[in-house]
Amino acid sequence: MFQLRRHGTAFSTCENPVRPLLVLVSILIATLFAQPGAARAADSPFEPLKQQLRAEAFDEAFVNALYTPEVRLQLKTVAATMRIQESRLNYQQFLEPAAVRRAQEFSATYRSVLEQAQAVYGVDPYVIASILLVETGCGRNTGQTQVLAVLSTFAVMDQAAYRDLIWTRVRPQDRERWGREGFDAKLRQRAAWALAELKALLQWYPNQPERIKALRGSVMGALGWPQFLPSSLVRYGVDGDGNGAIDLFSAADAIHSIANYLKGYGWNPEGTESDHQAVIFEYNHSTPYVTTILELARRLRQ
Numbered sequence: 002m003f004q005l006r007r008h009g010t011a012f013s014t015c016e017n018p019v020r021p022l023l024v025l026v027s028i029l030i031a032t033l034f035a036q037p038g039a040a041r042a043a044d045s046p047f048e049p050l051k052q053q054l055r056a057e058a059f060d061e062a063f064v065n066a067l068y069t070p071e072v073r074l075q076l077k078t079v080a081a082t083m084r085i086q087e088s089r090l091n092y093q094q095f096l097e098p099a100a101v102r103r104a105q106e107f108s109a110t111y112r113s114v115l116e117q118a119q120a121v122y123g124v125d126p127y128v129i130a131s132i133l134l135v136e137t138g139c140g141r142n143t144g145q146t147q148v149l150a151v152l153s154t155f156a157v158m159d160q161a162a163y164r165d166l167i168w169t170r171v172r173p174q175d176r177e178r179w180g181r182e183g184f185d186a187k188l189r190q191r192a193a194w195a196l197a198e199l200k201a202l203l204q205w206y207p208n209q210p211e212r213i214k215a216l217r218g219s220v221m222g223a224l225g226w227p228q229f230l231p232s233s234l235v236r237y238g239v240d241g242d243g244n245g246a247i248d249l250f251s252a253a254d255a256i257h258s259i260a261n262y263l264k265g266y267g268w269n270p271e272g273t274e275s276d277h278q279a280v281i282f283e284y285n286h287s288t289p290y291v292t293t294i295l296e297l298a299r300r301l302r303q
Contacts, residue, residue: 046074046163050156053196059203066210067149067203075154076163078146078220080170083179083187092293095135101300104130107139108301114241114253122260123270127298128277129259132284133226135293140226140252144219152202152222152231155195158188198222201231225249227259237262 045051047068054064094100108115108130115126133139157163164185168176171184179187202222206213218224224234229249238247241257248254266283269276274295281291 046157047072047153049160050153050196054200054203057200059200060208063203063208063210067213068153069214072147072150072153072214074157074163075146075151076166076170078151079154079158080167082220083167083171083184084175090287090289092135092289095131095293095297096300100134101297103139104134104297104301107133111252111256114256118241118257118260121257122264122268124260124263124268125270125277125298127301128263128281128294129256130301131294131297132259132281133255134297135290136228137226140250140255143217143225143228143250144223145217146220146222147214148202148216148218148222148224148231149199149213151220152195152199155188155191155222156199157192158195159192161185164188195222198231201235205231205235226252226255227262229258229262233262234258237265 045068051064051068055061108127111130112126115129118124118129119126130139137143154163158167167188168181168184171179176184202213202216216224219228221230223230225248227249229238234247234249237258238249239254239257239261240247241253241255242251247258249258262284263280266280267276268280272280277295278291281294282288285291
């Protein structure tokens with residue numbers, strides 16, 4: 002966590018002639034670090050963000066209830082995202098026999114739900130099952146990162162002091178790859194993105210601070226079986242089981258929400274392979290990801 006710390010120095014004898022000067026310097030340093038602004042920056046790293054949310058018309062009591070001590074800066078997590086290189090991720094693992102069997106079992110278990118989603122949205126059920134396998138192992142691995150904390154940490158990256166802290170946490174080869182200007186530009190971009198996602202999250206769960214704090218997801222704040230960002234949940238979330246609530250941690254809602262997302266980006270059952278590639282690319286901007294989804298879907302059809 003970004004904190005200001007003081008380190009005291011002990012003096013063992015009063016005969017030291019420089020002691021009065023050192024004491025005076027210590028007092029001046031302590032006074033500087035005790036200024037209200039410095040204390041707020043140290044103790045409440047999200048205070049500027051809270052002010053921003055209140056300015057966006059979020060209720061003050063709601064905002065204050067969100068940012069309790071257990072919501073901490075996720076500097077290590079944010080730094081890790083600056084090391085991720087999509088092309089190096091191992092997508093071949095999702096085409097191994099065990100992974101294919103898991104997707105087959107999922108497709109068999111939820112066959113009626115997948116067929117219903119296909120009837121409503123026109124989306125290939127095997128593509129839906131493939132996305133769920135790659136994203137979360139069909140719901141088994143939805144992430145352990147506190148969504149509120151990580152989105153809030155990204156949101157404060159508009160501040161140079163926090164970007165400096167992230168810079169010190171990335172590897173030398175990553176610093177060389179980014180360059181400082183590119184690194185700062187990327188984090189400023191992510192700060193704006195994260196603020197929008199954070200507002201979507203708070204709008205989706207109005208005045209439900211405890212529920213929001215309990216949400217766990219990916220290192221980028223994605224939620225549930227389909228790993229939707231909050232803005233996608235707001236736009237494409239579907240109550241697939243008709244119970245009156247949208248829960249991306251349930252199979253039916255996840256299946257229908259993915260189908261709705263793909264249809265929203267132009268999925269056409271009569272489309273070409275190239276058309277389908279373009280739509281899936283909107284789910285995850287990665288060519289290896291798209292290739293894996295379509296190949297896995299092909300194997301599931303066999």
